[in-house]
Amino acid sequence: MAGKPKLHYFDGRGKMESIRWLLAAAGVEFEEEFLETREQYEKLLQGGSLLFQQVPMVEMDGMKMVQTRAILSYIAAKYNLYGKDLKERALIDMYVGGTDDLMGFILIFPFLSAEDKEKQRAVIVQKATSRYFPAYEKVLKDHGQDFLVGNNFSWADVHLLEAILMVEEKKSDVLSGFPQLQAFKARISSIPTIKKFLEPGSQRKRVPDDKYVETVRRVLRMYYDIKAN
Amino acid sequence: DGVLMFQQVPLVEIDGMKMVQTRAILSYIAGKYNLYGKDLKERALIDMYVEGITDLMQMILVFPFSPPEAKEKNLDSIKERATNRYFPVYEKVLKQHGQEFLVGNKFSWADVQLIEAILAVEEKIPAVLSGFPQLQAFKIRMSNMPTIKKFLQPGSPRKPPPDEYYVETVLKIFKK
Numbered sequence: 001m002a003g004k005p006k007l008h009y010f011d012g013r014g015k016m017e018s019i020r021w022l023l024a025a026a027g028v029e030f031e032e033e034f035l036e037t038r039e040q041y042e043k044l045l046q047g048g049s050l051l052f053q054q055v056p057m058v059e060m061d062g063m064k065m066v067q068t069r070a071i072l073s074y075i076a077a078k079y080n081l082y083g084k085d086l087k088e089r090a091l092i093d094m095y096v097g098g099t100d101d102l103m104g105f106i107l108i109f110p111f112l113s114a115e116d117k118e119k120q121r122a123v124i125v126q127k128a129t130s131r132y133f134p135a136y137e138k139v140l141k142d143h144g145q146d147f148l149v150g151n152n153f154s155w156a157d158v159h160l161l162e163a164i165l166m167v168e169e170k171k172s173d174v175l176s177g178f179p180q181l182q183a184f185k186a187r188i189s190s191i192p193t194i195k196k197f198l199e200p201g202s203q204r205k206r207v208p209d210d211k212y213v214e215t216v217r218r219v220l221r222m223y224y225d226i227k228a229n
Numbered sequence: 230d231g232v233l234m235f236q237q238v239p240l241v242e243i244d245g246m247k248m249v250q251t252r253a254i255l256s257y258i259a260g261k262y263n264l265y266g267k268d269l270k271e272r273a274l275i276d277m278y279v280e281g282i283t284d285l286m287q288m289i290l291v292f293p294f295s296p297p298e299a300k301e302k303n304l305d306s307i308k309e310r311a312t313n314r315y316f317p318v319y320e321k322v323l324k325q326h327g328q329e330f331l332v333g334n335k336f337s338w339a340d341v342q343l344i345e346a347i348l349a350v351e352e353k354i355p356a357v358l359s360g361f362p363q364l365q366a367f368k369i370r371m372s373n374m375p376t377i378k379k380f381l382q383p384g385s386p387r388k389p390p391p392d393e394y395y396v397e398t399v400l401k402i403f404k405k
Binding site for chain 1: 234235244246248253277
């Protein structure tokens with residue numbers, strides 16, 4: 001039997017964070033190798049480990065998996081967090097697509113200029129409160145169940161909690177108009193594997209800072225300016 | 230009407246659902262019509278290949294909406310990515326296993342996505358496959374599959390390359 005999954009990424013959130021969340025939620029222990037230098041990255045490239053020359057990359061079950069969505073789908077299915085049939089999977093995929101779009105606005109945030117950051121903060125809050133949170137609030141209200149899909153804990157719940165916490169870091173009272181989501185947040189946070197992941201000392205990464213941005217730029221030689229869309 | 234879950238299109242009404250999120254819709258169709266591999270590992274490969282192509286297609290998707298002065302640079306980027314990052318991967322996959330299809334010796338979503346991407350890039354850069362013999366053969370094979378052949382014929386629901394009218398329409402509808 002293969003060993004623990006091994007995550008290759010920077011020591012920071014970025015696109016790998018959703019994978020950390022999902023593995024943690026599933027109770028799966030994992031190892032991490034942090035990219036700190038350009039040389040490490042080039043070694044991975046030359047070794048043919050990065051299919052499209054990009055990270056995240058996760059070594060798991062004999063595969064060197066790339067593409068965040070592919071990795072997440074594989075983990076979700078393997079650990080029974082992907083619904084019980086095609087239709088539940090469709091719902092989970094739809095919901096995850098939405099939270100993914102929302103978190104996309106936050107993903108670029110650390111790389112923006114100070115001025116653009118303020119504009120982007122407003123965009124994040126506006127998208128969250130007028131487009132995304134209302135959709136999930138309605139789903140929960142309509143069926144009155146504890147979880148988003150099929151009355152069962154799934155990838156969609158993990159992803160939504162991650163998104164909620166990230167938006168709250170930008171505006172702490174952002175859930176004030178969303179009672180269902182407040183209750184959802186409390187419920188999902190108290191699931192034992194999630195609770196553990198939320199405690200200090202877990203592999204959850206901090207809010208990205210300048211050092212993280214520097215590391216990414218240096219390793220990827222990504223020195224161009226990033227603009228919000 | 231509350232029909233667009235995240236206020237966006239595409240929207241596909243299928244099997245009693247009003248589905249949004251392109252990836253979700255595609256995954257559902259692939260799953261339903263047996264184009265998603267035979268097990269979890271094949272599905273993982275298909276997902277990886279599809280996601281790579283999606284990244285390339287994203288560049289083509291936004292191209293019509295870029296300002297005129299940026300178009301040449303964007304075209305160069307598309308050519309660079311296609312020939313240095315994406316096409317070599319699929320060329321290698323096909324060369325290594327020598328099979329007709331990308332995954333599991335069987336026609337799948339990944340093959341459809343790749344033929345779509347090849348044709349879309351060729352519309353911008355006609356000689357783009359010149360260094361890729363496997364992909365050239367793949368393109369011919371896929372184009373000859375009956376359902377795909379039909380879709381490539383005039384009169385099918387396949388849409389022409391985006392023109393100014395298309396761009397105008399999109400911008401007008403989404404004007405905030």
